[in-house]
Structure formats: structure tokens, C-alpha cells
Amino acid sequence: MLSQQAGRLSFRRSVSRPMNPSTESPTRVLLVEDLPADARLIRELLRDGAGENAFDVVQAPCLRAARDLLQNPGQPFDAILLDMHLPDSDPESTAREVHRIAPELPIVVITGLDDDKLRHKTIADGVQDCLSKSELHSPVLVRSILYAVNRQRLFNELARSQERTAQEHADSALRADKALRDSQALYESLVENLVQNIFRKDLQGRFTFANSNFCRNAGKSREDIIGRTDFDLFPPDLAAKYQADDQRVLHSGEPFETEEAYESTGGERLVVRVVKTPVHDAAGTIVGMQGIYWDVTAERRAQEELQARTIELERSNRDLEQFAYIASHDLKEPLRMVASYVQLLERRYAAQLDDDARDFIRFAVDGARRMQQLINDLLVYSRVGTRAADDRPIELEETLRDALANLEVAIQESGAAVLHDPLPKVKGDPTQLVQLFQNLIGNAVKFCRDRRPEIHLSAEKADRRHWMISIQDNGIGIEERHRDRIFQIFQRLHGREEYPGTGIGLAVCRKIVERHGGRIWVESEPGRGSTFRFTLLAALDSDRKT
Numbered sequence: 001m002l003s004q005q006a007g008r009l010s011f012r013r014s015v016s017r018p019m020n021p022s023t024e025s026p027t028r029v030l031l032v033e034d035l036p037a038d039a040r041l042i043r044e045l046l047r048d049g050a051g052e053n054a055f056d057v058v059q060a061p062c063l064r065a066a067r068d069l070l071q072n073p074g075q076p077f078d079a080i081l082l083d084m085h086l087p088d089s090d091p092e093s094t095a096r097e098v099h100r101i102a103p104e105l106p107i108v109v110i111t112g113l114d115d116d117k118l119r120h121k122t123i124a125d126g127v128q129d130c131l132s133k134s135e136l137h138s139p140v141l142v143r144s145i146l147y148a149v150n151r152q153r154l155f156n157e158l159a160r161s162q163e164r165t166a167q168e169h170a171d172s173a174l175r176a177d178k179a180l181r182d183s184q185a186l187y188e189s190l191v192e193n194l195v196q197n198i199f200r201k202d203l204q205g206r207f208t209f210a211n212s213n214f215c216r217n218a219g220k221s222r223e224d225i226i227g228r229t230d231f232d233l234f235p236p237d238l239a240a241k242y243q244a245d246d247q248r249v250l251h252s253g254e255p256f257e258t259e260e261a262y263e264s265t266g267g268e269r270l271v272v273r274v275v276k277t278p279v280h281d282a283a284g285t286i287v288g289m290q291g292i293y294w295d296v297t298a299e300r301r302a303q304e305e306l307q308a309r310t311i312e313l314e315r316s317n318r319d320l321e322q323f324a325y326i327a328s329h330d331l332k333e334p335l336r337m338v339a340s341y342v343q344l345l346e347r348r349y350a351a352q353l354d355d356d357a358r359d360f361i362r363f364a365v366d367g368a369r370r371m372q373q374l375i376n377d378l379l380v381y382s383r384v385g386t387r388a389a390d391d392r393p394i395e396l397e398e399t400l401r402d403a404l405a406n407l408e409v410a411i412q413e414s415g416a417a418v419l420h421d422p423l424p425k426v427k428g429d430p431t432q433l434v435q436l437f438q439n440l441i442g443n444a445v446k447f448c449r450d451r452r453p454e455i456h457l458s459a460e461k462a463d464r465r466h467w468m469i470s471i472q473d474n475g476i477g478i479e480e481r482h483r484d485r486i487f488q489i490f491q492r493l494h495g496r497e498e499y500p501g502t503g504i505g506l507a508v509c510r511k512i513v514e515r516h517g518g519r520i521w522v523e524s525e526p527g528r529g530s531t532f533r534f535t536l537l538a539a540l541d542s543d544r545k546t
Contacts, residue, residue, distance in 0.1 A: 033060075079106070083111070109129070393427055417452065418454035469535075477530055
């Protein structure tokens with residue numbers, strides 16, 4: 001409805017094609033126009049200027065009819081062409097009302113009034129474009145509708161994208177919050193089931209968490225602990241110490257460990273191991289500290305008992321070693337006296353003695369000598385466990401050389417051949433390892449009947465830290481049932497008339513090897529020889545003494 005000054009709608013038709021891309025389906029336009037003639041001409045303009053863009057125009061003669069069409073979900077529209085002057089609407093509020101009804105649709109206003117103020121108001125009310133009827137022609141109208149549709153579509157896609165993004169952010173926040181709550185629940189579930197006492201504090205020293213064991217040992221409920229400080233729960237001297245330890249952790253950012261003695265709620269004196277560590281947030285900022293402590297009273301008591309037993313054992317060993325020296329001296333002196341006087345008796349009264357008397361004297365001297373050898377062997381056996389260790393990296397070939405020097409007479413008399421492969425460096429006591437080689441090689445020389453002794457030494461890696469040494473001979477061999485027995489003290493398999501000895505040598509070997517952290521065993525075939533094997537700790541470069 002136009003005033004006389006505005007005149008009737010006039011059109012300048014054009015067949016030029018607009019620069020809009022074609023669409024697959026017609027653009028549905030709701031034309032809100034009360035004048036049938038104007039509505040017909042607008043349809044013609046859209047048809048003439050459409051080109052590849054088809055328009056499906058539906059007319060509504062009033063605002064009420066437009067509302068009914070817009071609220072019908074079965075007839076969706078792409079754009080609205082709106083005449084401001086409708087019979088049932090105020091021109092000042094028409095655009096605002098239509099935008100309220102269909103906020104997602106672009107609105108293009110066609111007005112016959114040349115009123116800039118009104119145009120600005122319609123734009124503010126959500127209108128995409130405002131065209132003057134007096135200057136309207138096909139390309140302008142088509143382009144305005146298509147641009148409005150495209151802009152609205154972009155706006156709607158952007159709005160939907162923003163909505164999706166916001167929803168994704170919200171979902172992500174919900175998932176993160178759920179993960180955080182799950183993680184917190186898992187953490188609290190874990191620490192609740194631990195036997196240790198666990199707690200956390202904030203930067204102000206207030207408790208923020210305490211597991212059940214902490215609450216039970218503190219004699220308070222969790223509600224009575226959370227939010228409190230050490231000064232609310234413990235005596236002032238203890239609270240001051242705990243606070244000082246906490247500040248040390250918070251200021252240094254480093255863990256703190258200590259052992260503390262305290263009295264339990266039942267009055268028992270306990271020793272606890274305490275570990276305190278800083279707590280960081282996601283940015284790495286320290287936001288508090290966490291502590292954990294557990295009872296080590298039994299361990300400390302066991303250590304104290306072990307230390308007391310070790311001291312007592314060391315004292316006992318010293319006493320035993322001193323006794324061994326004294327006993328050996330006190331026993332050997334009478335034996336030497338007996339042997340000396342018996343031999344003197346033989347020399348002085350030889351002419352008056354018959355053969356039996358001389359045999360008796362020989363038996364007495366031999367018994368004294370054997371007793372003296374037994375005392376010496378027992379002294380060696382006792383020294384293996386009581387003498388202070390002198391462990392250091394040593395070359396086994398040097399050890400073997402010293403042992404062979406001590407056995408030189410026996411080797412020469414028997415004609416024994418002693419060969420060896422390259423021997424490694426090990427960690428041990430040189431004196432005891434010489435004794436070990438001397439006993440084993442000496443046995444190999446002694447227990448070889450009616451043949452020339454042949455002895456061969458070799459070495460191979462037993463594992464990453466140990467060497468296995470093998471001493472092989474061609475002697476009389478050992479039956480399988482005796483292979484463990486021979487390493488026991490005073491265990492002899494042969495009579496003294498056949499093979500001399502005290503039955504202590506292999507017991508000394510086992511004691512030396514075990515004192516060096518190894519083990520010793522024998523593999524043998526009677527009549528064909530034996531192979532004694534033992535393990536020793538390998539010497540590392542870090543074991544070298546500077």
C-alpha cells in the first residue's frame with residue numbers, strides 16, 4: 001500500500017544474467033505484499049532475471065498469513081521479500097516482527113518510501129538489504145536475494161559451527177572433568193588401600209587429604225583433619241618440626257626423607273620412615289606437598305639385634321683365634337718335648353733296646369708328629385673364618401705360581417706335570433687362595449697311584465660376575481657316594497698307611513671358597529681321575545685399589 005507521492009511500482013526489466021552460481025533446487029521466496037499488482041510484477045522481475053537461478057515465490061498478503069506460512073514446517077523458505085506497509089502491521093515494527101518469527105531466514109525489504117532513517121532501522125531489526133521500489137530492476141532484485149541467501153547460509157553454518165565447537169568444548173570439558181574425577185577417585189581408592197599413612201597439605205600447611213591409616217593413627221576422623229594444620233593436631237614441638245620439614249620441601253622443590261621416633265596413641269614407642277615430596281599443578285607450579293610414612297620399628301629392632309650379634313660374633317671370633325694360637329702353642333710344646341725325649345731315649349739306650357722297643361719309640365714319635373700336623377691343620381681351618389679379610393684384585397697366575405713353589409719338593413719327587421690355561425683376575429684374599437690351590441694340587445699329586453700325576457688348570461666364565469676354575473687330574477678318582485662327604489672335616493676315605501693326612505684339607509678348601517662367595521664341587525670317575533671346580537668373584541676395574 002503506497003502513498004500517492006510514492007506512486008505505483010514501476011520496473012526496469014533487464015535480461016542480463018546475474019553473477020550468482022546456479023543452485024540445484026529453486027530458491028523458495030516468501031513474498032509478503034498486499035498489492036496483487038506489485039506482487040505480480042515482482043514475480044516477473046524474478047523470472048526475467050533468474051537466469052540459471054530458479055525462484056519459487058509464495059505470496060502472503062498480510063503479516064498474519066506470513067506468520068502462518070513461516071510456522072508451517074512442511075513449507076520451508078530460503079528468503080523473505082517484505083513490504084513494510086501491510087494492512088495488519090505497523091511499518092515501524094514489521095521487519096522486527098518478521099525477524100522474530102523466522103530469525104534464521106534472510107529478509108530483503110522493498111519499500112516505496114525514500115526514508116534513510118527507516119532503512120537504517122530495518123537493518124538494525126535484522127534485515128539483510130533494503131531496496132527502493134522506484135529503482136528496482138531484475139538484476140538488483142535477484143542479486144540482493146541470492147546474496148542475502150548466501151550470507152544467511154554462511155551465517156547459519158558459522159553459527160552451527162560455533163555451536164558445534166562450543167558443544168565439543170563443553171563435551172571435552174565434561175570428559176576432562178570426568179577423567180579428573182575418575183583419576184582422583186582412583187588415586188584415593190589406591191591410597192586408601194595402602195598400608196602406609198598418606199596425607200597432602202596446601203601451601204598454608206592445611207591438610208587437604210588423609211587416608212584411613214593416617215586418620216586411625218592420628219586418632220581423629222577425616223573431618224577433624226581436613227582443613228586443619230599440624231598445630232591443631234600435634235604438640236607444638238612436633239608441629240614446628242613437621243612445618244619446618246614441609247617448608248624445606250616447598251622451597252627446594254626436592255623430596256625429603258627421614259626417620260622419626262614418636263609415641264603412638266596407645267603409648268608405644270615407634271620408629272617411622274617419612275618421605276615428603278612437592279605437589280605440582282599442570283603448569284608445574286608447586287601447590288602443596290604430599291607425605292607418606294610407615295612403621296619400620298621391627299626392621300630397626302632387627303637391625304639392632306643383628307648388629308649386636310655381629311659385634312658378639314666378631315668378639316667371639318677374636319677370642320677363638322686367640323684361643324687357637326694359645327692352644328696350638330700349649331699343645332705343640334709338650335708334643336715336641338715328648339718326641340724329643342723319646343728320640344733321646346732311643347739314641348742313649350739304643351744298645352739296650354730290642355726291636356719291639358724301637359718300634360714302640362717309632363710309633364710314639366710318629367704319633368707326636370701326626371698330632372702336631374693335626375694341630376697345624378686345625379689352626380689353618382680356624383683362621384679361614386676368623387682372620388680379617390684382605391680381599392683385593394689379584395692375578396690367579398701369580399697365586400698359582402706361589403702355590404707351586406710351596407709344592408716344589410712333592411712335584412719333583414712324583415714327577416708331576418702341572419699345566420694351565422690363561423687364568424683370570426679375581427677378587428679375593430691372596431694368602432687363602434694360595435692355600436686353596438696348594439691343597440687341591442697337593443691332593444692331585446698325592447692321590448695318584450702307580451702313574452705320573454698329570455694336572456691341568458683352566459678357567460671359564462660362570463656368569464657375568466663369576467669365574468669357574470677347574471683343576472683336573474688323572475688320579476684314583478672318587479666314588480659318587482663320597483663326593484659331598486670329602487668336604488667335611490676329619491673325613492678320610494683311605495687309611496694313613498696308604499695316604500697320609502688329617503682329613504682337613506678339603507674342608508679348608510670349601511671354607512675358603514664359601515668365604516669368597518663361591519661354591520666348590522667335584523666331578524669324578526673312579527680310576528680315571530677327578531675334576532675339582534670352584535667359583536670366584538671376578539675382579540672389576542672399579543675394584544682396583546688406588
